[in-house]
Amino acid sequence: MPDQPSKLRARRRAETQRTVQAHAVRLFTEHGYDATTVVDVAEAAGMSPMTVYRHFPTKEDLVLVDEYGALVAERIAAQPAAQPPIRRIGNALVDSAATLTGRDRGQGPSASEEFLLARLRLMISTQALRARHLDNHYVLQQAIVDALGCDTTDPDTVFRAQVAASACLAAMHTALVRWVEDDGRTELSAVIAKALAAAFGEAAVDSVGTGPYA
Structure with a gap:
């Protein structure tokens, strides 16, 4: 099906977002929102800060974004x-x-x-x-x-x-x-x-x- 690659990309994107957000919420809860940086979240998720920002343009989005x-x-x-x-x-x-x-x-x-x-x-x-x-x-x-x-x-x-x-x-x-x-x-x-x-x-x-x- 021609739209299968786009569905796969969307699924992978959603999985990445869930992974990043889970690490972010855990770190914010354990260490405090202000004391935790996007770099900290990226390191915990095993990816670059740029990748995190592609999915969550602001630090606040790491908590607020949902479906x-x-x-x-x-x-x-x-x-x-x-x-x-x-x-x-x-x-x-x-x-x-x-x-x-x-x-x-x-x-x-x-x-x-x-x-x-x-x-x-x-x-x-x-x-x-x-x-x-x-x-x-x-x-x-x-x-x-x-x-x-x-x-x-x-x-x-x-x-x-x-x-x-x-x-x-x-x-x-x-x-x-x-x-x-x-x-x-x-x-x-x-x-x-x-x-x-x-x-x-x-x-x-x-x-x-x-x-x-x-």
Whole structure:
């Protein structure tokens, strides 16, 4: 197939990014974000700093880059357009969290969740990351608005979509902080669903999940 080489390159690129990010998060956690350099990360990953920068243009990207935004947009676009925006966004946020963390029901935190917990702890505790995280918030908000398929010629429609996206993301942020404070003892998707239900009512998502927050 003609696109096989490009798929292989994409897979190798993704594997390299996961390897580099895993080393970066480990070093930042063990030695501190400010005390760890990109050179340190490159040495731990067994590659040159230039290679690291090709995959992560800034030091902050080593913590902040993930697949969540693309997954959320994909899940929103796949839902019926007739559903209220809050419900489409809420379902997408919950479903995407469940996909990325991959915890088996009734089990403890998965490896993916442990990695996400480490990243979130760094985001919460590091000033430089908190500032960049806000930028990422706006990028995700715009991706959500685009995925909703709004009539961009109608400013009021776009405004309502922006408000819905921003409100859902605020609820999710509160859920993420609570989840970190609780050391990931509950499924992340359940915590996000509970936050959305608390903000917008039970109809905000298909299910509010399980666990102590349900």
